[in-house]
Amino acid sequence: EKRVHEILSSVEDRDDTRLGVEAMDLLDAYGIETPQGDIVDAPADALEVAERIDGDVVMKIVSPDILHKSDIGGVKVGVPNEEVYDAYEDLVTRARNYQPDANIIGVQVQEMVDLDSGVETIVGMNKDPQFGPLLMFGLGGIFVEVLEDTTFRVAPVAESEARAMTEEIDSAPLLRGARGRDPVDVEGVTETIQRLSQLVTDFPAILELDINPLVATPDGVKAVDVRLTVD
Ligand code: ADP
Ligand code: MG
Numbered sequence: 110e111k112r113v114h115e116i117l118s119s120v121e122d123r124d125d126t127r128l129g130v131e132a133m134d135l136l137d138a139y140g141i142e143t144p145q146g147d148i149v150d151a152p153a154d155a156l157e158v159a160e161r162i163d164g165d166v167v168m169k170i171v172s173p174d175i176l177h178k179s180d181i182g183g184v185k186v187g188v189p190n191e192e193v194y195d196a197y198e199d200l201v202t203r204a205r206n207y208q209p210d211a212n213i214i215g216v217q218v219q220e221m222v223d224l225d226s227g228v229e230t231i232v233g234m235n236k237d238p239q240f241g242p243l244l245m246f247g248l249g250g251i252f253v254e255v256l257e258d259t260t261f262r263v264a265p266v267a268e269s270e271a272r273a274m275t276e277e278i279d280s281a282p283l284l285r286g287a288r289g290r291d292p293v294d295v296e297g298v299t300e301t302i303q304r305l306s307q308l309v310t311d312f313p314a315i316l317e318l319d320i321n322p323l324v325a326t327p328d329g330v331k332a333v334d335v336r337l338t339v340d
């Protein structure tokens with residue numbers, strides 16, 4: 110709780126009410142697992158983080174002015190250590206080209222999650238003027254707007270409601286292992302919905318929050334990306 114307060118109040122010190130992956134600690138504080146990694150502000154530090162991580166890494170621009178990172182080429186997947194320097198410079202250049210006065214916090218270097226065995230889901234919350242905090246669960250990733258396979262509940266939700274959300278989307282069979290694939294960790298997804306429900310109930314200053322994607326694999330779930338708005 111203390112860490113959550115710190116992160117949320119650090120937002121009050123700046124003009125922006127929008128946060129991106131620099132808010133991943135919020136999720137950690139509520140027991141929502143995130144990939145290994147860190148945010149750095151120099152290429153040499155990026156390499157240091159990458160060398161601590163097994164295998165190739167993902168690198169993302171971190172800026173409150175760029176919350177849809179892929180749209181500007183701000184996400185690089187599968188970067189080997191020898192390309193980390195160039196990737197860092199390229200991400201910053203792309204951000205500058207997109208918006209010369211963008212506030213660039215740095216670059217996030219992140220462990221790769223296994224999308225082949227996993228399903229990209231979205232877990233979110235939006236404050237509805239009539240119903241209050243509305244939790245959303247659905248199929249995630251970059252096609253979420255296209256597919257619109259989502260379901261909603263008013264927070265806080267009981268475990269049974271959270272589980273029902275994972276069962277009622279059209280893509281539910283994907284989670285349960287369609288076409289000979291192993292089922293993903295649906296319990297982990299259910300728990301994540303509940304933990305997010307708790308977070309937004311504890312902190313009414315959060316107006317909206319999206320974990321997109323929450324990657325669910327047979328071995329567990331990981332929140333790969335987050336953005337939120339506070340009032
Ligand atoms: P944004 O939503 O701002 O474009 P994301 O962090 O969600 O940025 O990344 C976009 C996409 O890149 C994800 O939906 C996912 O397909 C892929 N991706 C991001 N991070 C990882 C990761 N750690 N491992 C594997 N794929 C990733
Ligand atoms: Mg995303």
